[in-house]
Amino acid sequence: MEKQTITIYDVAREAKVSMATVSRVVNGNSNVKQETKEKVEAVINDLGYRPNAVARGLASRKTTTIGVILPDVTDHYFAELARGIDDVAQMYHYQIILANSDESKDKELQVLDNLLGKQVDGIIFMGNMINEKVRTEFDRADVPIVLAGSVDPTEKQYSVNIDYRKATAEATAQLLENGNERVALIMGPAEQAINSEYKLKGYQDAYNAHSKPVDEALIFSTDYDYQSGYQIADLVLAAKATAAVVVDDDVAAGLLNALVDSGVKVPTDFEIITNNNSRLTVMTRPQLSSITQPIYDLGAVSMRMLTKLMNLEEPDVSNIILPHGYVDRDTTQH
Amino acid sequence: MEKQTITIYDVAREAKVSMATVSRVVNGNSNVKQETKEKVEAVINDLGYRPNAVARGLASRKTTTIGVILPDVTDHYFAELARGIDDVAQMYHYQIILANSDESKDKELQVLDNLLGKQVDGIIFMGNMINEKVRTEFDRADVPIVLAGSVDPTEKQYSVNIDYRKATAEATAQLLENGNERVALIMGPAEQAINSEYKLKGYQDAYNAHSKPVDEALIFSTDYDYQSGYQIADLVLAAKATAAVVVDDDVAAGLLNALVDSGVKVPTDFEIITNNNSRLTVMTRPQLSSITQPIYDLGAVSMRMLTKLMNLEEPDVSNIILPHGYVDRDTTQH
DNA sequence: GTGAAAGCGCTAACAC
DNA sequence: GTGTTAGCGCTTTCAC
Numbered sequence: 138m139e140k141q142t143i144t145i146y147d148v149a150r151e152a153k154v155s156m157a158t159v160s161r162v163v164n165g166n167s168n169v170k171q172e173t174k175e176k177v178e179a180v181i182n183d184l185g186y187r188p189n190a191v192a193r194g195l196a197s198r199k200t201t202t203i204g205v206i207l208p209d210v211t212d213h214y215f216a217e218l219a220r221g222i223d224d225v226a227q228m229y230h231y232q233i234i235l236a237n238s239d240e241s242k243d244k245e246l247q248v249l250d251n252l253l254g255k256q257v258d259g260i261i262f263m264g265n266m267i268n269e270k271v272r273t274e275f276d277r278a279d280v281p282i283v284l285a286g287s288v289d290p291t292e293k294q295y296s297v298n299i300d301y302r303k304a305t306a307e308a309t310a311q312l313l314e315n316g317n318e319r320v321a322l323i324m325g326p327a328e329q330a331i332n333s334e335y336k337l338k339g340y341q342d343a344y345n346a347h348s349k350p351v352d353e354a355l356i357f358s359t360d361y362d363y364q365s366g367y368q369i370a371d372l373v374l375a376a377k378a379t380a381a382v383v384v385d386d387d388v389a390a391g392l393l394n395a396l397v398d399s400g401v402k403v404p405t406d407f408e409i410i411t412n413n414n415s416r417l418t419v420m421t422r423p424q425l426s427s428i429t430q431p432i433y434d435l436g437a438v439s440m441r442m443l444t445k446l447m448n449l450e451e452p453d454v455s456n457i458i459l460p461h462g463y464v465d466r467d468t469t470q471h
Numbered sequence: 472m473e474k475q476t477i478t479i480y481d482v483a484r485e486a487k488v489s490m491a492t493v494s495r496v497v498n499g500n501s502n503v504k505q506e507t508k509e510k511v512e513a514v515i516n517d518l519g520y521r522p523n524a525v526a527r528g529l530a531s532r533k534t535t536t537i538g539v540i541l542p543d544v545t546d547h548y549f550a551e552l553a554r555g556i557d558d559v560a561q562m563y564h565y566q567i568i569l570a571n572s573d574e575s576k577d578k579e580l581q582v583l584d585n586l587l588g589k590q591v592d593g594i595i596f597m598g599n600m601i602n603e604k605v606r607t608e609f610d611r612a613d614v615p616i617v618l619a620g621s622v623d624p625t626e627k628q629y630s631v632n633i634d635y636r637k638a639t640a641e642a643t644a645q646l647l648e649n650g651n652e653r654v655a656l657i658m659g660p661a662e663q664a665i666n667s668e669y670k671l672k673g674y675q676d677a678y679n680a681h682s683k684p685v686d687e688a689l690i691f692s693t694d695y696d697y698q699s700g701y702q703i704a705d706l707v708l709a710a711k712a713t714a715a716v717v718v719d720d721d722v723a724a725g726l727l728n729a730l731v732d733s734g735v736k737v738p739t740d741f742e743i744i745t746n747n748n749s750r751l752t753v754m755t756r757p758q759l760s761s762i763t764q765p766i767y768d769l770g771a772v773s774m775r776m777l778t779k780l781m782n783l784e785e786p787d788v789s790n791i792i793l794p795h796g797y798v799d800r801d802t803t804q805h
Numbered sequence: 806g807t808g809a810a811a812g813c814g815c816t817a818a819c820a821c
Numbered sequence: 822g823t824g825t826t827a828g829c830g831c832t833t834t835c836a837c
Contacts, residue, residue: 142613144830155808160832170806185611190589191534192830194525195813202568202589211554216544223544223571232585234536235569237557251566255524255536277519279476363750390754397756416697420724422731422756478814489824494816502822526814529829 143184152180163188194256203443204252205233207263208240212361213386213415214432215263218286221436222261229444231258240264242271249274259443261436263287265329267294281446285439286432290330292456295446297439299461301331304428305339305382306346307463308410312380313347315408315470321355321378323369323388332358336384352376359388366391370399380408386417386425393421393468409468423467431459477518486514497522528590537777538586539567541597542574546695547720547749548766549597552620555770556595563778565592574598576605583608593777595770597621599663601628615780619773620766624668626790629780631773633795635665638762639673639716640680641797642744646714647681649742649804655689655712657703657722666692670718686710693722700725704733714742720751720759727755727802743802757801765793 145163149156154173161169162177169177180186194200205222207215219235226233234257236248245264249271252260260282262275267289275282275294284296305322312320322340324332337356344351354376359365366388373381373392383389389411393403401407403423411418411427418425438457445452465471479497483490488507495503496511503511514520528534539556541549553569560567568591570582579598583605586594594616596609601623609616609628618630639656646654656674658666671690678685688710693699700722707715707726717723723745727737735741737757745752745761752759772791779786799805 142830146830156831157808157833158806161807164832168806173806187584187588189529189830191525191528192813193832195523195529195815196830196832198813198832200525205569209554210544210550210557211547213545213547213550216547216550219569220543220545220571223569227570232568232570232589234566235539235553235557236561236566237554250521251524254521255566363754387750394754394756416721417751417754420697420728420751420754422728476814480814490815491817491825492823495823498816504822507822523814526829527816529831530814530816532816532829 142189143186145186145188148177148180148184148186151184152177198256200256200258201230202232202234202255202257203440203447204248204255204257204260205235205263206238206245206248206252206260207235208265209237210235214286214413217432218263218436218439221433221438222285222440223436225437225440225444229440231444238264240266242268245271246274249278253278253280259283259447261285261439261443262294265325265331267330281443283439283443283446286435288331288335290334295442295452295455297435297442297457297459299430299435299459301335302339302342304412304430304461305336305384306342307339308382308428309340309343310346311463311469312382312408312410313343313349315380317378317380317408319352319355319376319378319380321357321373321376321381323357323359323366323373323381323383323392325358325361325384327358332384340382361385361387363387363391366393367395370395374401379406380410382410382412384412386411386413386415386427389425389427390417390421393423393425397422404468404470408470410463411468414464418464418466426466426469427464429462429464431461434459476523477520479520479522482511482514482518482520485518486511532590534590534592535564536566536568536589536591537774537781538582538589538591538594539569539597540572540579540582540586540594541569542599543571544569548620548747551766552597552770552773555767555772556619556774557770559771559774559778563774565774565778572598574600576602579605580608583612587612587614593617593781595619595773595777596628599659599665601664615777617773617777617780620769622665622669624664629776629786629789631769631776631791631793633764633769633793635669636673636676638746638764638795639670639718640676641673642716642746642762643674643677644680645797645803646716646742646744647677647683649714651712651714651742653686653689653710653712653714655691655707655710655715657691657693657700657707657715657717657726659692659695659718661692666718674716695719695721697721697725700727701729704729708735713740714744716744716746718746720745720747720749720761723759723761724751724755727757727759731756738802738804742804744797745802748798752798752800760800760803761798763796763798765795768793 148159238245414427414429482493572579748761748763
């Protein structure tokens with residue numbers, strides 16, 4: 138607990154070279170004679186020297202640390218994104234400072250301020266809405282920022298997403314084509330752009346393509362959890378829907394169980410397509426058909442994009458769209 | 472993107488005071504006249520000054536950053552722990568550097584080295600086994616370390632856990648008392664102390680208390696995932712078990728579904744008690760009876776403990792045990 | 806190929 | 822109550 142900190146200076150003295158040379162060795166700088174290099178490395182080993190990243194950060198103005206802001210690590214979608222980010226970060230020798238925001242503006246601003254104060258080299262932001270204050274802070278930040286699995290309708294930020302609108306349209310279309318006259322959309326809070334500007338529009342696209350009017354009574358907003366899904370089942374049934382596109386697996390599981398618990402036959406009497414293809418989808422009975430998203434990759438690609446930006450390279454595309462898919466299970470008719 | 476960094480020196484000049492005074496204001500030091508304080512604060516606002524935490528860290532030898540090492544954020548158990556840690560950390564104005572280790576010794580050592588290099592003020596470690604090398608690094612570290620939801624049989628590290636042995640014994644006893652002659656234990660890898668030294672022993676305790684010999688054929692080890700649970704069902708049935716204590720909810724869900732899918736009646740023909748009471752337990756049909764653990768609190772309490780240690784306070788107890796519970800659902804007979 | 810020296814932006818004595 | 826002055830441990834010109 139009270140180890141004597143051993144510094145680059147100690148190494149220099151022991152190895153009978155200058156601090157500069159030790160620094161070169163530590164940083165893999167080529168301009169060092171092999172012999173000197175080995176001597177220095179030996180001393181480093183002997184002394185158990187470990188470079189102080191804080192001092193290095195101050196001197197070089199690079200911390201090899203990036204900030205990751207997400208609503209909640211406990212949410213599997215974001216945890217998966219975070220994992221993709223961390224793996225790529227480790228690969229490029231960056232560490233991540235993780236901060237939960239609960240989608241609260243205050244926390245987001247707070248955390249952003251902390252992160253910037255800590256001189257992170259970049260930030261990956263996740264969250265379903267980006268308000269003006271946050272956007273202002275983004276602009277003031279002197280480090281690159283990438284949105285992962287999070288949309289900014291203005292497209293002013295770098296981002297990595299899938300085509301939510303198209304994915305939702307496809308799922309809706311499929312249900313419509315299966316003969317359902319009334320397909321419901323069960324989305325998250327309408328204040329979130331990802332719902333109002335993308336998923337809802339995709340749903341409408343499908344109706345339009347089928348020359349059917351959209352019935353507002355078929356559009357529901359819930360929180361992203363199992364109970365919300367369970368509780369909304371009655372309303373969905375009351376709206377005379379015979380199928381639903383659901384934007385969250387927990388919600389879909391809740392809806393499904395409520396339906397099954399009350400005797401509705403799935404998929405014969407009611408069809409469901411959910412959104413994230415999380416492991417939940419194979420645990421329910423019947424198993425949930427789902428849109429598939431490369432969630433891990435969304436994280437990995439955004440981190441890769443950030444490394445480029447931190448390196449002052451301009452990426453080819455500012456708003457990357459990764460492909461999505463669909464997997465047919467037992468909550469849809471074949 | 473190319474903001475001019477504005478430093479404490481700029482503020483001092485503008486406010487016509489010394490750097491020391493600005494520092495005092497920023498750090499809430501009391502020894503500053505109200506008038507001076509206000510003047511400085513005004514300038515800070517005008518200039519949009521934001522203290523550089525890296526410089527501060529170098530000068531003060533405190534980074535207000537802690538390291539959090541866990542096997543995988545994607546695992547709900549650890550995500551929940553991490554959330555508890557982050558909430559308390561934020562409360563005490565610490566940020567967390569999060570690192571996934573995949574329980575790999577190499578990664579753990581690597582990450583530990585990075586973290587120590589970054590001069591974190593403390594570390595919270597999660598992982599089901601602690602080998603000698605890691606323990607050696609722990610000893611060499613000059614910052615406090617707390618294990619959260621992770622056991623070290625030597626009890627040499629600070630830690631926060633529940634009484635896994637007792638919890639497992641209780642669950643096993645209940646199943647035995649329900650009339651099951653052959654209760655299986657489905658645990659994780661036996662190399663992990665939490666399984667071999669705690670949960671297995673608890674299972675044995677229950678058999679001993681009932682004066683029954685333990686049949687090795689009833690003890691299974693699996694990975695912590697749904698598929699493993701699904702696949703082991705046949706073996707469990709072949710071993711003529713009529714009940715099982717399972718240490719992971721995903722595994723339990725897999726076992727349950729496999730059983731139900733193959734026509735076994737739960738709980739009449741087979742009873743199950745699982746371990747973490749995650750949201751999965753209410754999603755399966757029938758719903759899973761479970762031991763309950765205060766997972767979030769495990770994280771929160773370990774972070775609280777760490778703040779004390781970083782503050783050089785000696786905690787009352789080095790190995791905190793939080794209470795566990797049990798919730799009766801539909802995979803057990805009443 | 807190597808060294809000397811000036812910072813990086815801040816805190817923490819210590820003086821006044 | 823406020824200012825002066827060393828550092829903190831490293832990187833980075835700039836010489837040689």
